[in-house]
Amino acid sequence: MSIARKNLIACQELLVAFHAMGLEHIVLCPGSRSGPLALAAGELANRGLLKLVSCIDERSAAFLALGISTANGKAVVVITTSGSAVANLLPAAIEADRSTQPILFLTADRPIRLKNCGSNQTVNQEEFLRPACRSFEQGPNAGIHHLPADEIYALVSKCWQKAHCFPGPVHLNLPIEEPLHASLIEQKEVFKLSLKGSFKFKKGNIPNFHDLPCKDSLFSLPSLDPSSPGVVVVGPWRGKSENLAAFQVALRKWQSICGWPVFADPLSGVSFDQPGLISNWDLLLCSGLSIPKKDMQVLRLGPMPSSRNLEDWLLSIGKVQVLITEGDYRNLDPLGLSSQWSGGFVSWLEKLEAQFLLSLNIDKTESTRLLNLCLQKDQIAKDWLDKKLVLHGVISEPVLAHWLPNLLPSGIPVMLAASSPVRDWLSYGGKESLQRRCFGFRGASGIDGTLSLGMGLSMALGPTILITGDLALLHDSNGWLFSQSQKPPLVVLVIDNGGGGIFKQINLETESNDSFQRLFAMPQTIDILSLAKSHGIPYRQVSCLEDLQLALDWSLSMSGPVLLRVCTNPVLDADMRREIRMLFSKHLQFDYQKNSQLNEING
Numbered sequence: 001m002s003i004a005r006k007n008l009i010a011c012q013e014l015l016v017a018f019h020a021m022g023l024e025h026i027v028l029c030p031g032s033r034s035g036p037l038a039l040a041a042g043e044l045a046n047r048g049l050l051k052l053v054s055c056i057d058e059r060s061a062a063f064l065a066l067g068i069s070t071a072n073g074k075a076v077v078v079i080t081t082s083g084s085a086v087a088n089l090l091p092a093a094i095e096a097d098r099s100t101q102p103i104l105f106l107t108a109d110r111p112i113r114l115k116n117c118g119s120n121q122t123v124n125q126e127e128f129l130r131p132a133c134r135s136f137e138q139g140p141n142a143g144i145h146h147l148p149a150d151e152i153y154a155l156v157s158k159c160w161q162k163a164h165c166f167p168g169p170v171h172l173n174l175p176i177e178e179p180l181h182a183s184l185i186e187q188k189e190v191f192k193l194s195l196k197g198s199f200k201f202k203k204g205n206i207p208n209f210h211d212l213p214c215k216d217s218l219f220s221l222p223s224l225d226p227s228s229p230g231v232v233v234v235g236p237w238r239g240k241s242e243n244l245a246a247f248q249v250a251l252r253k254w255q256s257i258c259g260w261p262v263f264a265d266p267l268s269g270v271s272f273d274q275p276g277l278i279s280n281w282d283l284l285l286c287s288g289l290s291i292p293k294k295d296m297q298v299l300r301l302g303p304m305p306s307s308r309n310l311e312d313w314l315l316s317i318g319k320v321q322v323l324i325t326e327g328d329y330r331n332l333d334p335l336g337l338s339s340q341w342s343g344g345f346v347s348w349l350e351k352l353e354a355q356f357l358l359s360l361n362i363d364k365t366e367s368t369r370l371l372n373l374c375l376q377k378d379q380i381a382k383d384w385l386d387k388k389l390v391l392h393g394v395i396s397e398p399v400l401a402h403w404l405p406n407l408l409p410s411g412i413p414v415m416l417a418a419s420s421p422v423r424d425w426l427s428y429g430g431k432e433s434l435q436r437r438c439f440g441f442r443g444a445s446g447i448d449g450t451l452s453l454g455m456g457l458s459m460a461l462g463p464t465i466l467i468t469g470d471l472a473l474l475h476d477s478n479g480w481l482f483s484q485s486q487k488p489p490l491v492v493l494v495i496d497n498g499g500g501g502i503f504k505q506i507n508l509e510t511e512s513n514d515s516f517q518r519l520f521a522m523p524q525t526i527d528i529l530s531l532a533k534s535h536g537i538p539y540r541q542v543s544c545l546e547d548l549q550l551a552l553d554w555s556l557s558m559s560g561p562v563l564l565r566v567c568t569n570p571v572l573d574a575d576m577r578r579e580i581r582m583l584f585s586k587h588l589q590f591d592y593q594k595n596s597q598l599n600e601i602n603g
Helices: 003-021 035-046 058-072 090-098 149-164 184-195 241-258 281-286 308-317 345-354 365-388 397-407 420-428 450-461 470-475 477-486 501-505 513-521 528-534 545-556 570-602
Strands: 025-028 051-054 077-080 103-109 135-138 169-175 230-234 262-264 297-301 321-324 338-341 414-416 464-469 490-496 539-542 562-567
Touching (some): 003 035, 003 149, 025 035, 025 058, 035 051, 035 077, 035 103, 035 184, 051 477, 058 090, 058 103, 058 241, 058 450, 058 477, 135 149, 230 241, 281 308, 281 365, 281 420, 281 570, 365 570, 397 545, 397 570, 414 420, 414 450, 420 464, 450 464, 450 470, 450 477, 450 490, 464 470, 470 477, 470 490, 477 528, 490 545, 528 539, 528 562
Parallel strands (some): 025 051, 025 077, 077 103, 103 169, 135 169, 230 262, 297 321, 321 338, 414 464, 464 490
């Protein structure tokens, strides 16, 4: 039997084994060394066993796969050839690692005889992704054709479990010997064998991390006193998709026991009708909301929201803080104030109940007083923002963030780019921002892969809205290449503020505006609408806030990707954000003084 035929058999068995484990999607990048993997993937796609997407850019391909896996909770396989192709996977591997999302990188490589001898397209690719990956696995150095079926299954099972148990990236490097490409007759014979069922594998049982021994069980369970006042802070959701519903139930239960107010990030996955929800907490904290600090407790769920106001407040509270993560044992407390327990919120609550540390019959007088205060101020903030940020006239980023959650259908998911959009939704989006699942990819907090991530989400979830800045969109413009072959129903709302507008929100002093533009904002001369047109993307320019609803309705009526462009002024928007904080702080102080006077009169 020829080596080329053996290569194809091994690759076919490998992908069939992954399919048996639960693999549904493959993203394929071009290459010769990866040819046997490509042929095997194509055959499985032809039989309807897998969904196959082709992509010429490995970096964009990896982010597309990450978007799909985030939506589905299952790893997507990315196949590349050898050499620098592997290096292009690193940005997505870093994001998958930090945002704890499963993804599998299958990279073709030269056999050992061609390594470290100047052979073409041969690099130390086995080292490229290792620091970011849950596991690195290597096929036989002499070539994958030496790998018997039972060892293929063992290797696949290990990779799948490593990618999903504590979700993250796994790199499987596969040396493939020449000749690489089986003849057409050999291909048909190999595929015929597989059709007869010669490749049979049992579906893998992937344990949930809640079912595994918890490292934190070696330490005492951190607890809080539900009979004393406290606050729940819920950061971006970093658990598995299938665990989110149980998390929401547990949060309702905890809040019913203690009566604490809940500060939730738009990316938290917290439901719209969560009891005790304080929607405008970021604005309230920066405006002098007088929460008593003495004996105040904080339950922090997940990583820190992107709020400086929250960080400052937590620093002022002190160390009566417990941080619960969903299986991530890495330190997620940049403030160094909390006791971290990583076994998951559901498990933490169950253990407290098992140890009789919780009771439904506790005195919640102080907590109820705190909650009512926060709810009252929250309503004041909502009413004030509705009047201040009117849906009329010139478009600004704060107004967009405040009204888009109201204008969009409640069931449509939203992806927020990791610069200004995610921060503005936190500050101005209100409770309506939680009417849908919001994704943000804040693991590494970069703008890399923004469009491709959105494409992947929409391929898995259906109609999806991506809210992004102009630089983030241009940085990943190869993501538009998916539009023709896949036609994902993604509405891209690009906020064109002439470059990195977020830097206008930072106190940066430069010698001149030209220096600021060159060193930080970096505006580009590319016409975003013309770029969309070149890719066959329908587009509209939205000139004023009155036209926004009509443009959204039009974009959601389309069957494929659509671009909506709004233009904003970053200088005026930065001034508006400062003005909102200043004026609302005065408004809140006036309301406090008015109520104090009324209380004196009534007293």
